[in-house]
Amino acid sequence: MKHITFITLLFLTVFHTYAQPKREFRGAWIATVGNIDWPSRKGLPADQQQQQFINILNQHQQAGINAVVVQIRSVCDATYPSTLEPWAEVLSGKQGQAPQPYYDPLQFMITECRKRGIEFHAWMNPYRAVSNINTAQLDPAHVVRTHPEWLLAQGNLRILNPGLPDVRNYVTKVVMDVVRRYDIDGIHFDDYFYPYPQTGLTFSDDSTYAIHNRGITKRDDWRRDNIDLLVKQVSDSIKALKPYVKFGISPFGIWQNRSTAQPLGSATSGLQGYNEIYADSRKWIQQGWLDYIAPQVYWHMGFAAADYSVLVPWWDNVMKASPGRHLYIGQAAYRVNNDSNVNWLTPTQIPNQIQFNRQMANVQGNILYNTTSVISNPLGLRDSLRNRLFARPALMPAMTWKDAVAPPAPTLLVTSSEVSATLRWNRPETGTGPMDRIRQFAVYRFPKNAAVDISQADALLAVTPMDTTLFVDATLKKGEPYTYVVTALDRLHNESAPSNPVSVALILGGEAGLTADALVNAPNPFSGETMISYTLLRAGDVRLTVQDLTGRELAELINERQAAGPHQVMYRAGNLPSGMYLLTLSVNQIRLSRRMIVQP
Numbered sequence: 001m002k003h004i005t006f007i008t009l010l011f012l013t014v015f016h017t018y019a020q021p022k023r024e025f026r027g028a029w030i031a032t033v034g035n036i037d038w039p040s041r042k043g044l045p046a047d048q049q050q051q052q053f054i055n056i057l058n059q060h061q062q063a064g065i066n067a068v069v070v071q072i073r074s075v076c077d078a079t080y081p082s083t084l085e086p087w088a089e090v091l092s093g094k095q096g097q098a099p100q101p102y103y104d105p106l107q108f109m110i111t112e113c114r115k116r117g118i119e120f121h122a123w124m125n126p127y128r129a130v131s132n133i134n135t136a137q138l139d140p141a142h143v144v145r146t147h148p149e150w151l152l153a154q155g156n157l158r159i160l161n162p163g164l165p166d167v168r169n170y171v172t173k174v175v176m177d178v179v180r181r182y183d184i185d186g187i188h189f190d191d192y193f194y195p196y197p198q199t200g201l202t203f204s205d206d207s208t209y210a211i212h213n214r215g216i217t218k219r220d221d222w223r224r225d226n227i228d229l230l231v232k233q234v235s236d237s238i239k240a241l242k243p244y245v246k247f248g249i250s251p252f253g254i255w256q257n258r259s260t261a262q263p264l265g266s267a268t269s270g271l272q273g274y275n276e277i278y279a280d281s282r283k284w285i286q287q288g289w290l291d292y293i294a295p296q297v298y299w300h301m302g303f304a305a306a307d308y309s310v311l312v313p314w315w316d317n318v319m320k321a322s323p324g325r326h327l328y329i330g331q332a333a334y335r336v337n338n339d340s341n342v343n344w345l346t347p348t349q350i351p352n353q354i355q356f357n358r359q360m361a362n363v364q365g366n367i368l369y370n371t372t373s374v375i376s377n378p379l380g381l382r383d384s385l386r387n388r389l390f391a392r393p394a395l396m397p398a399m400t401w402k403d404a405v406a407p408p409a410p411t412l413l414v415t416s417s418e419v420s421a422t423l424r425w426n427r428p429e430t431g432t433g434p435m436d437r438i439r440q441f442a443v444y445r446f447p448k449n450a451a452v453d454i455s456q457a458d459a460l461l462a463v464t465p466m467d468t469t470l471f472v473d474a475t476l477k478k479g480e481p482y483t484y485v486v487t488a489l490d491r492l493h494n495e496s497a498p499s500n501p502v503s504v505a506l507i508l509g510g511e512a513g514l515t516a517d518a519l520v521n522a523p524n525p526f527s528g529e530t531m532i533s534y535t536l537l538r539a540g541d542v543r544l545t546v547q548d549l550t551g552r553e554l555a556e557l558i559n560e561r562q563a564a565g566p567h568q569v570m571y572r573a574g575n576l577p578s579g580m581y582l583l584t585l586s587v588n589q590i591r592l593s594r595r596m597i598v599q600p
Contacts (some may be wrong), residue, residue: 018355022457023493025292025328025365026393027067028060028374029123033074033131034091043093051104057112059101059375063382064390066463067119069188069250069367071173072298075127076143076160078105080182084174086139096139105458117440117465121186122178126171126230127159131490144168153196162194162278163208179238179245185491186246187238191296193227194278197271202253224279235289243402244435244492246284250294250330250367251281251372253311255318266314270299270306288323291399294367298332298342301352308351308353319362320501324401328365329357337378347379354389364397374526393463395442396493403427403435405517407488408593410441412499413551414484415582415593421473421504425471426466428496439466439491441561444498446483447475452497452501454487481505481590500551504591518587525597529572534585538564541588546571546596554581573598 017594021150031037038056039049052398059438060068077095081104086096091105099105106122113120129144133156138144144151144158150170152161157233160167174185195203209219216222231249238245252273260272264282273279285293295315299306302406312329319327331353343349350368357363368374374382408428415422423443430436443462444454453459462471482505485498498511521532530542554576557569578600584593 005473007234018388019358020313020392020394021358021456022389022455022460023364023397024396025067025397026065026390027069027119027294027325027328027365028065028367029330029372030056030070030371031074031369032071032079032088033125035090038070039090042090044496046099046101046525048077049091049099049105050103050317052107053109054112056375057118059117059382060371061116062119063385064375064393065368065385065482066117066123066394066396067185067367067369068113069121069123069186070109071123071125071318072122072178073326075125075131076568077139080104081432082174082177085143089137096141105180110183114270114336115467117463117466119185121246122182122184123188123190124175125192125372126234127162127167127177127191127194129158129160133158152195152203152205155198155201159192159195161205161208162223163205163212165212166326166549168226168230168233171537172229172237172533175234175284176237176241179242179535184245186248186291187234189231190250190275191250191277191279194223198274198278205321206416210287211356220275220278221234224274226282227278228280228283231284231373232287232289243393245400246291248290248292248294248328249284251280252277253297253299253330254306255280255282255293255295264453267310268306269304275465281588282318283329285318285322285325288325290325291402292326292328294328296330296332296369298330298335298369300335300349301356302343303341308424311354311461312353312357314491316360316362322491326399327362328367329363330367330369333368333378334370334373334382336381336440338372338373345379347384351382351384351389356397392457393460394457395489395495395593397464398493398495400494403490403492404494405436405490406494407436407438407490407496409496410486410488410499412484412486413547413582414500414502414504414591415584416504416506416591418506420472421472421506423473423484423485423502425499426467428488430490433493436488437466438488438493439493440464440489441466441469442487442489443471443473443493444485444487446485450483452483452485452498454485454495454498461587466506476506478506481596488516519583519592519594521583521594522563523594526573527599530596531568533566533568533572535566536562536564536587540588541586542567545584545586547582547584547593549580549582 035337078085079088087098089095091099110120114382117565151158183227230472235247238247254268254270256272257268258265284290297311301308407430412425441464444459445461481500483503488496519534521530543552544560546555578598580598582593583596
């Protein structure tokens with residue numbers, strides 16, 4: 001069955017682009033806490049919230065971003081209807097109150113991402129309960145009210161105590177509620193585990209350690225094990241229910257400094273996630289508990305304490321001992337033109353970082369924090385993404401350890417006019433399992449005499465959403481033949497073999513031997529018979545055929561060399577069922593197609 005919801009039209013634009021990989025995760029974080037990115041303020045009507053999110057997606061899509069990581073749970077609240085936690089204050093202005101008029105923001109966001117072929121990762125803070133206990137207006141159903149015995153306090157901060165088994169089970173239950181009810185692409189945790197150190201502030205988990213130490217004699221090891229247990233429990237739970245849902249974490253960018261952990265640590269001297277917030281992120285990815293890790297390397301290249309050009313190779317090396325998992329680098333877009341250090345006051349910092357990432361064997365993408373910063377285009381950052389770094393589309397990296405079975409190839413039909421080529425293809429029949437269904441299509445274009453090789457990133461012309469089986473290419477050079485193929489991708493981005501190749505060129509008067517209105521049939525629509533007319537400006541090898549919309553040839557009307565001048569042929573439909581067909585004229589290997597409608 002054909003599914004066509006909108007036409008993608010690619011206009012001619014000339015860019016000086018960097019070499020780009022065929023597969024790359026190009027993400028952006030969308031923060032909801034404090035209304036950082038979305039919605040822009042509390043209490044907006046639902047339609048304004050929705051329009052703001054649509055605008056964000058459109059701008060990200062135009063910039064070449066193919067994934068969003070959206071914060072749906074920031075302080076044990078929910079930007080979706082939940083029986084476990086109250087509505088987030090950032091939506092209505094009051095915790096526990098739904099947006100008005102009522103809608104489900106999470107479902108809305110997922111649907112809008114699907115329309116654009118953008119992956120949706122649900123970002124959840126596992127432990128943070130409230131940032132300021134003195135000012136938060138807490139709903140009676142909030143966990144701070146219902147389970148005060150679960151809390152760990154540091155100043156005004158309250159987090160769920162990672163040392164409690166009940167907390168691990170509760171957090172896992174909240175995560176799995178979302179996994180079960182929504183068609184998300186991934187679950188994402190950020191860097192908040194045990195509290196970050198604060199001058200003059202401490203927290204006490206003495207009683208928890210006394211009861212739940214599990215025989216671990218060192219408190220620091222026990223705290224790390226508490227986090228490990230949650231990460232593994234969430235990972236195992238996701239795999240058991242929906243193994244195609246990805247699980248990733250974006251930890252603090254430094255695991256350990258080499259001065260602390262010889263020889264495993266990085267050549268840095270900053271805060272250490274392993275020692276300060278008890279996050280053994282290196283272990284999580286090397287154990288295969290995560291599908292991807294996205295360390296927040298929020299420093300500039302050359303920074304003495306934490307050099308980007310030192311940390312990214314260190315993480316790249318970590319992945320050599322990881323079982324095929326993915327590494328995406330978190331980058332500080334928020335610092336561009338917004339930092340006292342001169343390195344962030346230059347337009348080249350993030351572009352240079354992205355280029356540096358691409359030199360690493362195991363780095364497969366990046367995530368930019370935050371969305372507001374990217375969209376505001378500081379020092380032309382978004383322009384650099386759109387026009388150079390992400391100017392060409394990219395497929396998502398495949399996660400073959402989850403599934404490696406590719407879908408069937410589509411069948412392609414291409415027609416051309418004086419200004420564009422129109423591609424149509426079918427949606428291949430697949431299995432009914434969630435990992436089998438087609439999620440996207442990839443369109444490739446090859447110049448004259450080039451072999452069809454879909455491994456070539458430069459040949460990838462467009463990636464269309466799952467319901468789009470039509471693409472219009474208006475970037476062809478006149479007089480030059482091109483060959484197109486289309487592939488299908490499933491939800492884990494396994495790619496089919498290429499479709500049948502189709503070669504076309506724009507129709508040009510004298511150069512192609514055809515007039516601008518070279519091929520017509522009258523009457524059209526018709527019943528019974530129609531007269532087909534065409535004019536050759538010079539002699540040529542002519543082939544005239546009738547095809548159905550899948551490209552299958554139904555009749556060959558002419559196949560001979562013909563002299564210059566007007567030509568006509570009567571076509572009788574005979575037993576041809578009513579419907580739309582294609583009349584295709586090939587002259588000297590240049591093709592021109594017109595629609596032909598047969599009536600009952």
